[in-house]
Amino acid sequence: MPFGNSHNQLKMKFSSEQEFPDLSKHNNHMAKVLTPALYEKLRSKQTPSGFTLDDVIQTGVDNPGHPFIMTVGCVAGDEETYEVFKELLDPVIQDRHGGYKPTDKHKTDLNPSNLKGGDDLDANYVLSSRVRTGRSIRGFCLPPHCSRGERRAVEKLSVEALGALTGDLNGKYYALKNMTEAEQQQLIDDHFLFDKPVSPLLLASGMARDWPDARGIWHNDNKTFLVWVNEEDHLRVISMQKGGNMKEVFTRFCTGLTKIEELFKNKGHAFMWNEHLGYVLTCPSNLGTGLRAGVHVKLPNLSKYRQFEEILKRLRLQKRGTGGVDTAAVGGVFDISNADRLGFSEVELVQMVVDGVKLLTEMEKRLEKGQAIEDLMPAQK
Amino acid sequence: MCSAVFHSLSFITIQWKLMFKHVRNAIMPFGNTHNNFKLNYSVDEEYPDLTKHNNHMAKVLTKEMYGKLRDKQTPTGFTVDDVIQTGVDNPGHPFIMTVGCVAGDEESYEVFKDLLDPVISDRHNGYKATDKHKTDLNFENLKGGDDLDPNYVLSSRVRTGRSIKGYALPPHNSRGERRAVEKLSVEALNSLDGEFKGKYYPLKSMTDAEQEQLIADHFLFDKPVSPLLLAAGMARDWPDARGIWHNENKTFLVWVNEEDHLRVISMQQGGNMKEVFKRFCVGLQRIEEIFKKHNHGFMWNEHLGFILTCPSNLGTGLRGGVHVKLPKLSTHPKFEEILTRLRLQKRGTGGVDTASVGGVFDISNADRIGSSEVEQVQCVVDGVKLMIEMEKKLEKGESIDSMIPAQK
Numbered sequence: 001m002p003f004g005n006s007h008n009q010l011k012m013k014f015s016s017e018q019e020f021p022d023l024s025k026h027n028n029h030m031a032k033v034l035t036p037a038l039y040e041k042l043r044s045k046q047t048p049s050g051f052t053l054d055d056v057i058q059t060g061v062d063n064p065g066h067p068f069i070m071t072v073g074c075v076a077g078d079e080e081t082y083e084v085f086k087e088l089l090d091p092v093i094q095d096r097h098g099g100y101k102p103t104d105k106h107k108t109d110l111n112p113s114n115l116k117g118g119d120d121l122d123a124n125y126v127l128s129s130r131v132r133t134g135r136s137i138r139g140f141c142l143p144p145h146c147s148r149g150e151r152r153a154v155e156k157l158s159v160e161a162l163g164a165l166t167g168d169l170n171g172k173y174y175a176l177k178n179m180t181e182a183e184q185q186q187l188i189d190d191h192f193l194f195d196k197p198v199s200p201l202l203l204a205s206g207m208a209r210d211w212p213d214a215r216g217i218w219h220n221d222n223k224t225f226l227v228w229v230n231e232e233d234h235l236r237v238i239s240m241q242k243g244g245n246m247k248e249v250f251t252r253f254c255t256g257l258t259k260i261e262e263l264f265k266n267k268g269h270a271f272m273w274n275e276h277l278g279y280v281l282t283c284p285s286n287l288g289t290g291l292r293a294g295v296h297v298k299l300p301n302l303s304k305y306r307q308f309e310e311i312l313k314r315l316r317l318q319k320r321g322t323g324g325v326d327t328a329a330v331g332g333v334f335d336i337s338n339a340d341r342l343g344f345s346e347v348e349l350v351q352m353v354v355d356g357v358k359l360l361t362e363m364e365k366r367l368e369k370g371q372a373i374e375d376l377m378p379a380q381k
Numbered sequence: 382m383c384s385a386v387f388h389s390l391s392f393i394t395i396q397w398k399l400m401f402k403h404v405r406n407a408i409m410p411f412g413n414t415h416n417n418f419k420l421n422y423s424v425d426e427e428y429p430d431l432t433k434h435n436n437h438m439a440k441v442l443t444k445e446m447y448g449k450l451r452d453k454q455t456p457t458g459f460t461v462d463d464v465i466q467t468g469v470d471n472p473g474h475p476f477i478m479t480v481g482c483v484a485g486d487e488e489s490y491e492v493f494k495d496l497l498d499p500v501i502s503d504r505h506n507g508y509k510a511t512d513k514h515k516t517d518l519n520f521e522n523l524k525g526g527d528d529l530d531p532n533y534v535l536s537s538r539v540r541t542g543r544s545i546k547g548y549a550l551p552p553h554n555s556r557g558e559r560r561a562v563e564k565l566s567v568e569a570l571n572s573l574d575g576e577f578k579g580k581y582y583p584l585k586s587m588t589d590a591e592q593e594q595l596i597a598d599h600f601l602f603d604k605p606v607s608p609l610l611l612a613a614g615m616a617r618d619w620p621d622a623r624g625i626w627h628n629e630n631k632t633f634l635v636w637v638n639e640e641d642h643l644r645v646i647s648m649q650q651g652g653n654m655k656e657v658f659k660r661f662c663v664g665l666q667r668i669e670e671i672f673k674k675h676n677h678g679f680m681w682n683e684h685l686g687f688i689l690t691c692p693s694n695l696g697t698g699l700r701g702g703v704h705v706k707l708p709k710l711s712t713h714p715k716f717e718e719i720l721t722r723l724r725l726q727k728r729g730t731g732g733v734d735t736a737s738v739g740g741v742f743d744i745s746n747a748d749r750i751g752s753s754e755v756e757q758v759q760c761v762v763d764g765v766k767l768m769i770e771m772e773k774k775l776e777k778g779e780s781i782d783s784m785i786p787a788q789k
Contacts (some may be wrong), residue, residue: 007415007458008457008458008459008549008553008554008555008558009456009458010457010549010555010558011555011557011558013557014555014557014558014561015557018557018560018561019555019556019557020556021556021621022585022621048417049416049417049418050415050416054555058617061617061618062617062618141416141418145416146416146430146460147416147418147419147422147427148426149419149421149426149427150416150419150427152426153422153426177430203611205618209466209469209470209612210469210470211470213429213430213626226476260620378629
C-alpha cells in the first residue's frame with residue numbers, strides 16, 4: 001500500500017479538521033497520543049527524504065487495533081522520523097516502553113563476557129535458545145519508505161558484509177526471488193524462510209512494496225546464525241541452537257553483530273544508533289536493543305500455577321506459544337523471553353532471561369515433587 | 382587548448398546538473414512513494430524487475446520509458462512509481478491479463494501518456510492515442526430492449542463509474558478530499574426525488590440492522606481484499622467517507638468512494654433493459670447537473686470519455702448485462718465464438734471470475750471505450766435477443782448454424 005495521500009500536494013488546502021483521521025474506534029498507541037492540535041502542528045512537516053505525518057500514522061489509521069492488544073500504530077520511514085515527529089513519537093515510546101522519557105539515555109552493551117552464567121540451563125527443560133534483533137543501515141530509508149534502488153543497495157551491502165564472515169560464521173545468501181524449489185524447501189524445514197507479510201499492520205505501512213525484490217535470507221553453514229534482509233527492517237539478526245546454552249548463543253550473537261557492524265562501517269554505512277533511542281528500527285516497539293532473547297522451555301506445572309503471570313511480570317519476562325507471538329503453547333512448552341527492549345542493555349536483558357528461566361525451572365521441579373514454591377517468589381525487578 | 386575547454390565545459394555541465402538536481406528534488410517530492418532520494422539512484426537501480434510479470438503495464442514499460450517518466454509528477458504529486466506500484470506488486474496470472482497501473486488524478490492520463498496510451502490501446506482493441514470517444518446517454522436512442530423474454534432473462538443491470546473533477550482519485554486522495562467527495566455526493570443524491578428518492582448509509586455508522594438488510598439486498602460492499610486494489614492504495618483510511626446510497630425502490634444504487642469516486646448501478650428483475658437503461662441515464666444526468674452547479678462536474682474528455690481510476694474502465698465505464706438462462710447454448714461448441722462476434726462476454730452469476738450456476742450466465746458488453754453507452758447497451762439487447770432465439774431452437778433440437786452472426 002503506497003501512500004497516495006502523503007504527497008498529495010492538494011492536502012494543505014484542506015483544514016486540519018478536514019484531514020484529521022477519525023480515531024474514535026481506535027485503540028493503539030498512536031491513537032491515544034495524536035490529538036487534532038498535534039496533527040495540525042505536524043502535518044506540514046516532512047523528513048529530508050519526504051516522509052510525512054500521514055505516512056507515520058497510516059498503519060494505525062488503517063488498523064484500529066484490538067480491545068486487548070495494544071498495537072503501536074505508527075512507523076518510521078527513516079532515521080530522522082524520530083526527530084521530526086518527536087512530539088508524536090516520544091509519548092508513544094513512553095507509553096510503550098514503561099515510561100521511558102525523552103531525556104533518558106539508553107545503554108548498549110554487546111560484550112558477552114559481561115553475562116554471568118547462562119551456559120547451564122537444564123536441557124531436560126530448556127529445548128532451545130535464541131536471540132534476535134534488528135539493525136538499520138544509516139543513509140537509507142526504512143522499509144515503509146525506501147525506493148527499489150535503496151532496498152537493492154541495502155541488499156548489496158549486506159551480502160558483501162555477510163560474505164566476508166569466516167569460521168563459525170561462514171555462510172551463504174539466498175535471494176527470495178532466485179530461490180530454487182529445493183533451497184526453499186530446506187529453508188522451510190529449518191524454519192528459516194520468511195514469506196511476504198500478510199499482517200495488515202505491516203502491509204498498511206508499505207513495507208511489502210515490490211516484493212520479493214531485494215529480499216533474502218543469509219545463514220551460516222552450521223545454521224546457528226541467520227540474517228533476514230529487507231523484511232520488516234533492513235536486517236534481522238538471529239542466533240540460535242538447541243538446548244540451554246544461552247551464553248554460547250549470546251556470544252555468537254554479539255561476535256557476529258560486532259563483525260557485521262565493522263564491515264558496514266568500513267563501507268561508510270554504520271548502523272543507525274543514538275544515545276537516546278539506541279538502535280533505530282522501523283517500529284517504535286523495537287527501539288533500544290531491538291532484542292528478544294528467549295528459550296523454549298517445558299513448564300507444564302508452573303504454567304498452571306495461579307501466580308504464573310505475576311511471576312513472569314516480576315521477572316520482566318513474557319510468554320508466547322512456540323509458534324511465536326499470538327500462538328498457543330503446545331504440550332506445556334512455552335517461549336519465554338524478555339519483555340523490555342529500551343532502557344536496558346543487551347547484557348541486562350539476556351541476564352534477566354537467564355536468571356529468570358533458571359528460577360522458573362527450579363519452580364517447575366519443585367511443583368513436580370508436589371512442593372511449595374512461595375519462598376521462591378521473586379521481587380519485582 | 383581544445384581539451385582544456387572541453388574539461389571546463391564538462392565541469393560546468395556537472396555543476397549545472399548537480400545544482401539542477403538539487404532544485405528538482407526541492408520542488409518535486411516523490412512517490413514510491415515520495416522518497417526524495419530516489420533520483421540519486423540510476424534508472425537501472427530503480428527500474429522494477431518485471432521478468433516474471435504478465436500485465437499490460439509490464440508489457441509496455443521499458444527501462445527507457447521508465448527513465449523518461451521517473452522524474453515527472455502530476456500537479457497533485459502522483460508519480461510513475463505510484464502509477465505502476467500495483468502492477469509491480471502483482472505480477473499477474475498466465476491466463477488473466479490485468480492492467481497493472483492506475484491513475485491518481487485526471488492529469489495522470491496526460492502526464493504519463495507515454496505509458497498509458499499503449500496500455501489503453503492494448504486493453505481496448507487498438508484504441509489509438511488520436512481516437513475520439515462518443516458519449517451518448519440519450520436512452521431514447523436505444524431500439525427495443527423492453528421485451529427480452531423473462532422466461533430466460535432473470536434480471537437486468539447497468540453500471541458505470543464517475544470521477545468528480547478537482548479531486549484526486551482513490552489511489553491518491555487525502556482524507557479531506559475523500560470526505561469532500563462524500564459530502565458533495567450525498568448532497569446531490571439527497572436532492573433527487575420521485576423514483577430516485579433515497580437514503581445514504583455511511584459504512585462507518587451503519588447499524589447492524591441496516592448492514593443485514595444491505596447484505597440481503599446484495600448492495601453492501603466491503604473493504605477490498607484483492608491485492609490488485611490494495612496495492613494501489615485505495616483502501617487507505619477505510620471505512621472513512623465510504624458509503625452506499627440507494628432509492629426506496631432499490632432499483633438505483635450508488636457506491637461512494639470504493640474503487641472510484643462513484644459507482645452507479647441501475648437494476649431490476651426481469652428483462653426490461655430499456656427501463657433499466659432509462660433510469661440509469663436519467664439518474665446519472667440529474668446527478669451530474671448537481672455536481673456541475675457546485676463547479677465539480679464529472680471528469681471527461683473527448684479522447685478518453687469518462688475518466689476512471691483503472692484504465693480498463695475508460696470511455697463509458699459501462700457494463701450492461703443480464704442474468705440469462707442458456708443451458709443449451711452454453712454447451713454449444715460455438716458459444717464462445719458467438720459471444721466474441723456479438724462483442725459480449727460471459728461471467729458467472731457471482732460476477733467476474735465466478736462460475737455459472739444452473740446454466741444461468743451473466744452476459745454483458747465486452748467494450749468500454751470507442752463506442753457509446755447506447756451502442757454498448759444495444760449490443761447487449763440485440764445479442765441477448767439472438768441468443769435466446771438460439772436457445773429456443775436448441776431446445777427443439779433444431780440447428781442454429783444459419784443464425785451465427787457476423788463479427789460486429
